[in-house]
Amino acid sequence: MWYTTLALNLLQRLNGNKGRVPTMVELKNVTKRFGDFTAVNDLTLSVKGGEFFGFLGPNGAGKTTTIKMIVGLFAPTSGTIIVNGYDVVKQSIEAKSTFAYVPDQPFLYDKLTGREFFYFLAGLYRMPKELTRERIEEVIELFEIGDWIDRRTEDYSQGMRQRVTIAAALLHKPQTIIIDEPMIGLDPRSSKIVRDTLRKQAESGCSIFMSTHSLPVAEELCDRIGIIHNGKIVFCGTREEMLRSDGVKKKSLEDVFLQLTEE
Amino acid sequence: MRLFFHIVKYKILSSLKSTFNLKTVPIVRSIGSALMYGAFAFAAYEFAYSITNIIVNQTHVGLFLYHQFLSMLLFVFFVSVNLGNILVAYSTLYRSPEVGYLMTKPVPSTTVFLLKFFDNFFYSSTTLFLMGLSVLLGYGVFFGLSWKFFVGTMIFVFIPFMFLAACIAVLVLMAIMKLAARFGFRQVMAGIFLLYFFSIYLFFRAMNPVKLVEQAQWYFPNVDAYLSQLSFGILDYFPNSIVASYLYYSAEGNMDIAIPYVVALCVGTLVVFGIVYLVARAYYYQSWLVSLNIKNSARQPYYQAHYQWFDFRKKSHLPLQLESILKKEFFLFFREPTQWIHLLVMVVLLGVFILSASQLNLHLRVPTMQLVTYLALFGFSGFLVASLALRFVFPMIELEGKAFWSIRSSPLSIRKWMTVKIVLGLLLIIGLGELVTVATHIPFLKSHIEPQPMLIWFGVYSTFWIAVTMALFHFGFGGYFASYTERNPIRAASTQGATITFLGMILYLIAIILIVLLPLSQYFNSLYRRAPYNSDLFIIAYVLVGALSLVLSIIGWNISMKSLNRDFS
Numbered sequence: 001m002w003y004t005t006l007a008l009n010l011l012q013r014l015n016g017n018k019g020r021v022p023t024m025v026e027l028k029n030v031t032k033r034f035g036d037f038t039a040v041n042d043l044t045l046s047v048k049g050g051e052f053f054g055f056l057g058p059n060g061a062g063k064t065t066t067i068k069m070i071v072g073l074f075a076p077t078s079g080t081i082i083v084n085g086y087d088v089v090k091q092s093i094e095a096k097s098t099f100a101y102v103p104d105q106p107f108l109y110d111k112l113t114g115r116e117f118f119y120f121l122a123g124l125y126r127m128p129k130e131l132t133r134e135r136i137e138e139v140i141e142l143f144e145i146g147d148w149i150d151r152r153t154e155d156y157s158q159g160m161r162q163r164v165t166i167a168a169a170l171l172h173k174p175q176t177i178i179i180d181e182p183m184i185g186l187d188p189r190s191s192k193i194v195r196d197t198l199r200k201q202a203e204s205g206c207s208i209f210m211s212t213h214s215l216p217v218a219e220e221l222c223d224r225i226g227i228i229h230n231g232k233i234v235f236c237g238t239r240e241e242m243l244r245s246d247g248v249k250k251k252s253l254e255d256v257f258l259q260l261t262e263e
Numbered sequence: 264m265r266l267f268f269h270i271v272k273y274k275i276l277s278s279l280k281s282t283f284n285l286k287t288v289p290i291v292r293s294i295g296s297a298l299m300y301g302a303f304a305f306a307a308y309e310f311a312y313s314i315t316n317i318i319v320n321q322t323h324v325g326l327f328l329y330h331q332f333l334s335m336l337l338f339v340f341f342v343s344v345n346l347g348n349i350l351v352a353y354s355t356l357y358r359s360p361e362v363g364y365l366m367t368k369p370v371p372s373t374t375v376f377l378l379k380f381f382d383n384f385f386y387s388s389t390t391l392f393l394m395g396l397s398v399l400l401g402y403g404v405f406f407g408l409s410w411k412f413f414v415g416t417m418i419f420v421f422i423p424f425m426f427l428a429a430c431i432a433v434l435v436l437m438a439i440m441k442l443a444a445r446f447g448f449r450q451v452m453a454g455i456f457l458l459y460f461f462s463i464y465l466f467f468r469a470m471n472p473v474k475l476v477e478q479a480q481w482y483f484p485n486v487d488a489y490l491s492q493l494s495f496g497i498l499d500y501f502p503n504s505i506v507a508s509y510l511y512y513s514a515e516g517n518m519d520i521a522i523p524y525v526v527a528l529c530v531g532t533l534v535v536f537g538i539v540y541l542v543a544r545a546y547y548y549q550s551w552l553v554s555l556n557i558k559n560s561a562r563q564p565y566y567q568a569h570y571q572w573f574d575f576r577k578k579s580h581l582p583l584q585l586e587s588i589l590k591k592e593f594f595l596f597f598r599e600p601t602q603w604i605h606l607l608v609m610v611v612l613l614g615v616f617i618l619s620a621s622q623l624n625l626h627l628r629v630p631t632m633q634l635v636t637y638l639a640l641f642g643f644s645g646f647l648v649a650s651l652a653l654r655f656v657f658p659m660i661e662l663e664g665k666a667f668w669s670i671r672s673s674p675l676s677i678r679k680w681m682t683v684k685i686v687l688g689l690l691l692i693i694g695l696g697e698l699v700t701v702a703t704h705i706p707f708l709k710s711h712i713e714p715q716p717m718l719i720w721f722g723v724y725s726t727f728w729i730a731v732t733m734a735l736f737h738f739g740f741g742g743y744f745a746s747y748t749e750r751n752p753i754r755a756a757s758t759q760g761a762t763i764t765f766l767g768m769i770l771y772l773i774a775i776i777l778i779v780l781l782p783l784s785q786y787f788n789s790l791y792r793r794a795p796y797n798s799d800l801f802i803i804a805y806v807l808v809g810a811l812s813l814v815l816s817i818i819g820w821n822i823s824m825k826s827l828n829r830d831f832s
Contacts (some may be wrong), residue, residue, distance in 0.1 A: 007525035069673045074830040097674040107665035109591065110750075116590075117669075119575035123587025124673040129578050152598075168669075 024207040030079030039065040041231035052202040054222030055211040062231040071101040100169035104180040106161035108156035125172040139167035158185035303766040304397040311401025326425035334507030348432030355383040357554035372548035423532040438506035440550035500715035514646040617702040630787040640703040645772040656688040657741040700726040735819030740764040740825030
């Protein structure tokens with residue numbers, strides 16, 4: 001069964017690293033070029049099990065490109081990406097079984113209903129029907145989408161699509177969630193539901209790799225923050241480390257962010 | 264009208280910027296397209312010239328009968344353009360986001376209508392113009408007609424002929440929207456297609472090509488003298504008859520009689536366009552609102568306590584991933600009206616063709632005539648397979664759209680996904696292609712021309728390979744040209760990339776016809792002489808058809824794999 005395999009894989013990894021928290025996402029010297037343009041330049045970072053990692057940066061810094069490489073939508077030009085112990089290029093199917101991805105734009109198949117989309121995705125993750133049914137009911141309740149779930153997704157608002165996409169990501173109980181700009185288009189209530197859910201996921205041992213523009217969200221949720229600028233990591237550490245990044249204590253994360261990403 | 268030209272100016276500017284892109288890849292692509300268009304135009308020219316030569320000089324059917332056949336072909340062409348325009352116009356006039364945008368601006372709805380109507384006409388007709396011009400050149404060069412004939416015929420005959428088909432299409436479409444508000448969209452669509460089906464059936468009953476050929480035999484060699492006195496009543500006023508008559512008198516060099524037909528066609532087209540304009544002014548905006556109502560009325564919650572067909576909740580014996588893909592494909596196809604309606608139209612036209620083809624009388628024991636008939640039917644089956652592949656297989660990857668992230672980031676092997684999609688396309692194409700092949704071989708079986716049914720096996724074998732090649736090639740290039748932004752299947756199947764792929768496949772089809780020409784010619788001649796035929800020639804043809812198809816299929820498969828492993832953004 002799919003979940004026992006996952007659990008075994010996880011246990012093997014934990015046993016192999018006794019006493020240490022396993023690394024769930026690891027990027028080693030990753031570079032991505034589009035012709036002459038280098039979008040991500042020699043990026044190295046890692047996210048531990050149960051860690052909530054915030055990935056910040058100005059527009060066009062390389063956040064989405066990095067995320068797309070992690071989830072296998074882009075192939076890195078050089079470097080290695082390991083997710084939950086699997087190389088995403090060489091063992092892409094195994095890697096993809098263990099994580100969930102939430103894109104920045106929640107595109108769905110317009111002609112399917114939300115429920116059908118859930119079943120469709122669960123099938124791709126080889127989830128048995130009974131379990132799928134249970135999980136769907138859980139996420140419907142959690143995200144308060146019961147009134148809309150049997151309508152075609154073409155009728156959904158941006159926020160509703162976003163909720164359905166995030167809910168779909170939780171169906172197969174991933175070990176790692178890679179999420180790109182989750183708060184865009186969400187109303188305050190939806191935003192609260194998403195924030196609480198992600199926090200709970202992290203507390204239950206799931207690693208979260210979240211890209212965001214929102215400094216308050218990063219400050220509220222993230223254990224560690226990485227800042228990317230012009231394709232390079234310019235900072236990686238905790239909130240406290242960030243505030244003392246150049247030895248001088250700053251007033252807010254915004255000040256540090258603006259200073260680090262100054263052209 | 265100032266507003267109309269203002270918008271047109273910016274549409275042209277935008278189009279020029281994307282057409283004349285001076286970067287290397289677009290330039291190479293444009294050169295490739297130009298070469299492909301050129302090769303196709305040349306092949307169409309050669310084909311028209313040769314077929315005219317064979318029919319006029321070798322079968323001696325006479326000019327008038329030849330033009331009657333031409334008239335029937337023009338009728339089929341007219342109906343195809345007309346039906347195609349109804350479907351495309353529905354997308355451009357009623358579902359285009361640009362219409363919604365312009366309706367919120369101070370632009371009169373008639374201007375919006377005209378913009379989208381011309382946009383639709385030129386967008387969907389460019390390839391047909393090229394095809395028409397090449398065929399016309401082949402025809403005109405055979406009859407030794409001057410350059411003035413080509414220019415005049417293109418501008419004053421061919422364009423009005425197609426424009427008339429487009430005008431009628433839009434009138435029918437607006438009538439559909441009007442009636443749909445009262446009787447329901449699906450019911451009206453079904454009614455309209457039944458009406459088309461019976462009109463085509465009645466047309467071919469009235470024209471009856473078999474009867475015409477028999478009459479031509481009775482009055483041989485004074486065929487023209489007899490047939491030119493024939494009248495088909497109201498059918499003589501149909502645009503296809505008018506164009507065929509114009510061509511007949513032009514070929515005879517009798518321009519004084521030919522030109523009034525041109526005038527009649529142009530005046531008729533202008534009158535119909537005037538009617539379209541008036542109807543659009545009175546009704547387009549209302550019908551656009553009706554289309555929004557239809558769209559919204561379909562949006563009821565889908566939850567059913569009892570399981571429906573292909574219900575996702577139902578357990579299946581299929582592997583879970585396969586079940587998911589199949590169910591998704593089923594719903595996406597049958598919930599998109601342009602998909603199932605277009606398939607329905609194609610099946611209806613196929614039905615008409617199968618009925619007509621299976622009634623063909625082949626007792627005329629002239630080997631050249633039998634060969635031409637066989638090749639025409641063989642070519643049509645191939646063309647049909649190409650059209651199905653273009654329309655339903657080419658857009659398969661493009662239509663995944665931006666939601667493709669859900670598959671690309673899931674633990675589903677892209678090779679597995681691709682195989683399922685190709686098999687679905689193949690089932691459709693091989694199924695319909697083989698059905699037509701068997702139906703078109705019935706006259707050959709019925710006429711007892713052959714001592715043993717050899718042709719049908721040859722047809723079934725060739726159709727299988729043609730279908731596999733067309734499906735894989737269209738799928739591969741559909742992936743190569745995919746931008747994942749076009750949500751309209753008809754527009755996805757009429758892009759520059761789609762046209763290039765289609766033309767490439769038509770060249771492949773011509774190559775297949777050239778391969779089978781010699782063994783078939785030898786076969787029909789040996790049947791006529793009641794002598795044994797050379798089976799070695801058939802074996803060579805079998806091998807060549809298989810080998811060429813296999814090579815192209817492998818190319819198509821590899822292109823699919825490469826394009827699906829590209830970055831997805």
